[in-house]
Amino acid sequence: MRALLVVNPKATATNRRTREVLARALATEVKIDIVETGYRGHAAALSLRAARDGVDLVVALGGDGTINEVVNGLLTDHPHAEPPALAIVPVGSTNVFSRALGQPQDPLEATADIIEALRRAARGEPLGQPIGLGRAGSRWFTFTAGLGLDAEVVHRMERRRRAGRSISHLRYVHAAVSQFYLHTDRRQPALTLGIPGQDPVPGLFLAIVANTSPWTYLGDRPLRPSPEASFDSGLDLFSMRTLGSLTTLRHLTQMLRKAPRLRGRHLYRLHDLTGFTLSADRPLGFQVDGDYLGERERVSFVAVPSALRVVI
Secondary structure (H helix, E strand, O other), X not given: OEEEEEEOOOOOOOOHHHHHHHHHHHHOOOEEEEEEXXXXXXXXXXXXXXXXXXXXXXXXXXXXHHHHHHHHHHOOOOOOOOOXXXXXXXXXXXXXXXXXXXXOOOHHHHHHHHHHHHHHHHOOOOOOEEEEEXXXXXXXXXXXXXXXXXXXXXXXXXXHHHOXXXXXXXXXXXXXXXXXXXXXXXXXXXXXXXXXXXXXXXXXXXXXXXOOOOOEEEOOEEEOOOOOOOOOOXXXXXXXXXXXXXXXXXXXXXXXXXXXXOOOOOEEEEEEEOEEEEEEEEEEEEEEOOEEEEEEEEEEEEEEEEEEEEXX
């Protein structure tokens, strides 16, 4: 069995010693090549080449951004080719996708689980479990995509990171508050939802599209705007018809509860959608899996069941 270890050397908890220990452990079970990413899009290019070279497993050592790139590389030829299985060693700052899969967040423990899965595969069991993913236009996402406020907060934080400033959950909160009050148009909603065979739904302010739950974390506390979302169902949509301060704060509080019960006359939520389109009357920020992709005025979303095998 052949494997590729894709390493993001800039991920939060990555260091050369960690990489070498994990690589040696994996090498006891598979023939493994190790490559460090050097630029944006590199992980996708490496994963695409691995898929076309017939590699059996791609292991992503990084955070959600690295994993998203790897997934997009693996699924470039979808549905015309069976991609390699994906395994994750989480070393990012948040690791939403890995946590949603139920993985241990210690890299050594995650590697031990991968090794056990490889041993089961050597005995004839399937390598990895199929999960459903989402696609936004031509871009795949594992846990979330968004148009509007959440994407614009991501953009602010990416600018801070590029400027060499440190990132923390407190700074995310500060960026979200600044974006909400100083830069977001909270009077004129821009979005219209289109679902095939149904009347358009105008008057929406933001759109959080979920492929699983949670959406993200505030420290160690999960935020769940779509608590019913699952890898085994279609996509969920969370939106709002107003961005008033008290209304928004109330819904954020609801998301933080252990058993969220989101309700309110200004909420617009849908569960288990197979496909839909969001159109905006002005350019809005767009993100997938916490990666800002610029502004968009129209994005089509599709749920793709059993899109990828993941070692869990």
